[in-house]
Amino acid sequence: MIDREFLTLLACPVCKGPLEPSAGPEGGEELSCRRCALAYPVRDGIPMLLREDARPLDPAGDPGRD
Numbered sequence: 001m002i003d004r005e006f007l008t009l010l011a012c013p014v015c016k017g018p019l020e021p022s023a024g025p026e027g028g029e030e031l032s033c034r035r036c037a038l039a040y041p042v043r044d045g046i047p048m049l050l051r052e053d054a055r056p057l058d059p060a061g062d063p064g065r066d
């Protein structure tokens with residue numbers, strides 16, 4: 001789990017907006033930016049806040065692709 005206070009210090013590297021914790025596709029933790037529709041992976045409790053590491057979030061209700 002990510003400490004909540006720690007989380008408030010984090011911002012999306014692209015838009016500097018807030019990040020929210022979410023569950024990744026493999027059950028891992030992610031930090032997602034809704035504005036950018038990107039999810040940043042968390043590895044060993046360390047957020048990987050790099051644009052290159054982020055994965056695009058699928059819009060809700062848009063299954064069947066990929």
Ligand SMILES: [Zn+2]
Pocket residue numbers: 012013014015016017033034035036037
């Ligand atoms: Zn962003």
